[in-house]
Amino acid sequence: MPMENTVLSINWGEILPRETGLFFRHRWPEYATRYGLPFSRGTLQNLDSEGRGPEAVVVAGKVAYHRESLVEFLNALPVTRPSKKRVGAAA
Template sequence: MENAALSINWEEILPQETRLYFRHRWPEYATRYGLPFSRGTLQNLDSEGRGPDAVVVAGKVAYRRESLVEFLNALPVARLSKKRIGGRDNA
């Protein structure tokens, strides 16, 4: 089996026409595009300075598409292990 690094290209997933992604709408984006994290996790990452670059528009926190794609593409991606934990083996 090839040992290539796994990755997700968020540039291909997030629509080009959407330039700003508002944090208060994150649950909708997570459902529609499969984005990771909850809105609260993003708030925590922002407060720690570890989230995507954010802007404030009309009092709402938003992420520019370019910053969000860069942030998401930098996240580690791992393959699920096939090992069973507990339970009975089907031998």
């Protein structure tokens, strides 16, 4: 039975707590564990340096993201289904 071609999405606005106004990059591993955020802190640093990450601010020398900017960035990420191909299988 073929699967319908559906668009997958995650609404990060429903996942990230509204009471947290700023998400600090140095705490990214904690957020990744708690909320299932993608990327490592290093990948996020690279995205920032390339101008492709969420809009950042610096607070007391620490890079942070306003919740709204982070949600907008995360919601724009593509969401796909995993490949059915087995790892190590012959092509």
